[in-house]
Amino acid sequence: MNTPTVPCNRSWSVSEDSLRRYVNYASESCVQELLSASTSSFDAHSNRLASGWKVLSTDGGVEISKQRSGSLHVFRSRWLLRSVTPRQFMTVANAIDAAKQWDSDLVEAKYIKDLGDNLNIIRLRFGDSSKPLFKNREFIVYERRETMDDGTLVVAVASLPKEIAAGLHPKGSNSIRGLLLQSGWVVEKLEDDSCLVTYVVQLDPAGWLPKCFVNRLNTKLVMIIDNLKKLAQACPINGSI
Numbered sequence: 001m002n003t004p005t006v007p008c009n010r011s012w013s014v015s016e017d018s019l020r021r022y023v024n025y026a027s028e029s030c031v032q033e034l035l036s037a038s039t040s041s042f043d044a045h046s047n048r049l050a051s052g053w054k055v056l057s058t059d060g061g062v063e064i065s066k067q068r069s070g071s072l073h074v075f076r077s078r079w080l081l082r083s084v085t086p087r088q089f090m091t092v093a094n095a096i097d098a099a100k101q102w103d104s105d106l107v108e109a110k111y112i113k114d115l116g117d118n119l120n121i122i123r124l125r126f127g128d129s130s131k132p133l134f135k136n137r138e139f140i141v142y143e144r145r146e147t148m149d150d151g152t153l154v155v156a157v158a159s160l161p162k163e164i165a166a167g168l169h170p171k172g173s174n175s176i177r178g179l180l181l182q183s184g185w186v187v188e189k190l191e192d193d194s195c196l197v198t199y200v201v202q203l204d205p206a207g208w209l210p211k212c213f214v215n216r217l218n219t220k221l222v223m224i225i226d227n228l229k230k231l232a233q234a235c236p237i238n239g240s241i
Contacts, residue, residue, distance in 0.1 A: 001064070013167045020115045027119065027144035030156035030182040035148075037076055038161055038186040038198035062225060069181070074202040077225050079231060082194045086153050086187045086233040089195055092228060093185060094145075096154065102227035105134040118145040121160070124170055138175045140165035153187040179204040199225055 013045045014022075037053075053065040053076060062079040062162045081089060092102070105126050113121040126134035144156040159165065159180045171177050181202040188196040 012032070014117070014164060016113075019113075019121075019164070020117075020119065023115060023121075023142045023144070023160075024117070026158065027142055027156045030158055030184065031144065031146050031154050034154055034156060034184050034186050034198070034200055035152075036189070037074075037200045037237050038078070043191060060226075068087075068105075072181075072202060072204065074200060076179075076201075077199045078197065079225060079229065080190075080194065080196055081229065082139075083192070084195060084232050084235075085193045086151075086189050086195045089187055089228075089232045090153055090155070090185075091135050091199060092231045092235055102231055119143070121168060122157075125172070125175065128174075135177045136172075136175050138172060139178050139180050141180050142168055152190045153189075155182045155185040156182070158182050161226050 015225050053067045055063060055065045056096050057064050062077060064075065064077050066073045068074075101108055106124060107127040107129075108122055108123070108125040111120050115121065121137060122141050122143055124141065125138040128136060139159055141157050141159050144154075146154045146156070148154065154183065157180065159178070160168070162179075163175060165177065181204065183201040184199075186198040186200075188198075190196055
């Protein structure tokens with residue numbers, strides 16, 4: 001049974017060097033989790049993937065699956081983008097100033113700290129007019145971009161601990177600070193300037209919400225891939241990354 005989330009009133013002031021070390025360590029784990037999630041094989045007899053992912057649908061060439069993680073579900077989407085290079089896709093997915101084009105509930109997204117070495121701290125905010133599960137929620141997350149030896153691109157995103165987040169950016173007076181668990185993108189380069197994209201997300205929006213609503217929120221976040229797909233296909237950038 002879910003219980004109300006107790007607001008965090010503490011904040012920690014950490015040096016930039018300590019913050020960088022923490023984010024580097026935490027994001028490395030997230031990168032490995034994302035890579036693992038992108039390499040599951042399918043068992044047609046059980047409608048399950050070998051690593052425990054259960055396929056929910058395969059409509060329109062997009063596979064959507066889920067896996068239990070504690071009391072919540074992790075949702076994953078995989079799809080093949082033909083004639084779209086990794087550079088085209090990541091230009092759209094990483095264009096923080098254009099994020100509202102593929103997530104209509106988002107009202108503000110901005111970088112609040114650059115830690116170097118492809119590590120950043122970002123604030124995401126959803127306002128009064130957002131859908132009920134997003135209304136007045138904000139997230140302070142790290143972002144790590146990594147290019148693997150085989151050219152695979154990984155973008156790892158997750159919330160900072162609430163005490164550290166509070167020290168970096170005070171919570172808005174009308175906002176609820178949500179918790180984004182290990183999430184992000186894996187973009188694999190294929191032949192003929194195409195790519196295979198895996199999107200993984202697990203979110204605890206905070207507040208006293210029934211588990212079914214939290215899981216519905218996760219499902220909604222995965223569904224934004226349709227908007228991303230259209231934007232990526234329209235992106236004028238050519239060439240591989």
